[in-house]
Amino acid sequence: MIRGLCRCLFFILLSSMLGLAWGQQESSRALSDARSRARIHAELGAAYFQAGNPAVALEELEIALASDSSYFPAYSIRGLVLASLKENAKAEEDFKRAMALAPKDPEVNNNYGWYLCETGKPRQSISFFLEALKSPLYETPERAYANAGSCALKAGDQDEALGYLLKALQFSKDGGALPRMLLARLFYQQGRLDEARIYLADAMKLIEPPSAEILWLGIRLERKLGNRLAESSYVAQLRSRHPTSSEYQDFLKGNFE
Structure with a gap:
């Protein structure tokens, strides 16, 4: 009788341990899946941001953080996106959160x-x-x-x-x-x-197409060196490639320094 009771208790204990281990496995798997989703959507958010689409980038980053609110890269990337939109208060919050999670x-x-x-x-x-x-x-x-x-x-x-x-x-x-x-x-x-x-x-050999910033520097540099031909070449490129840039507006106003 005692032996049968011990055997019964043993199987109950074993069943409990197996159930606990299975539960821990499932929990670990769920956490891993959530982290994977967060990583994938954060990477998509970064890609959309680099491609010049901040609105979609923010949507992807929201999904990332909904999947795993402790995934600090998503806060850091979202901070950059928000900063580019001049939403500095929100950007500051995200950067502070990222720094708190991963200083x-x-x-x-x-x-x-x-x-x-x-x-x-x-x-x-x-x-x-x-x-x-x-x-x-x-x-x-x-x-x-x-x-x-x-x-x-x-x-x-x-x-x-x-x-x-x-x-x-x-x-x-x-x-x-x-x-x-x-x-x-x-x-x-x-x-x-x-x-x-x-x-x-x-x-210039490495940046294609040349940015407004580098062309504007070229204009001012060649102007100081007195090379009007090179200056004119830079001006033509700035006008054709970046007509709405602040650099081209400075050129039109004669703000060379």
Whole structure:
């Protein structure tokens, strides 16, 4: 009788343990599925944002966060989208949420740093780029260095900017179009016009089609060098490619500095 009772209790206990294990497995699988959905929709959101469709990007990011509200990359990406729409209060909330969930993540730090720089806090932004660079797993350190250089330029620290931009060039895997353009701008500001021309020409080979920013720099650079033919070529490209840009409006107004 006792032996039968023990056997019965054993099977009850075993059944309970198996049920618990199965429940944990199901819970783990559900969490994994939710995280996968969040990742997929966050990546779609980033792709739509890069393609110039912020409205659809926001829809995808909403789905990502509805799937997994702790998926911090979605907050970081949504912060960038909202910032591009000038919804800075909402963007700030998303960046703060991402930073709270993943304070050491390099992409989160890089994105928040860029947001700060773009909203008038270039000096404050640099510490976040440097935090991103501390991660040995960061796959694109050239971006953080280039961003740090750009923001140091905005903060008026040309020496610091030069150091960061040369580092960005050192780590670049695609020829370094952005750091080369920024170095051209830096040397232009310093009056080192021949060096600026070299870096600008290198950047032009890598940026297709050329942005309004790089063409406007070319116009001002060649104007200072007295090369009217090259200046006219840049003007023609700016007029045909970016007629509604602020750079072309500055040209029409004669705001060369």
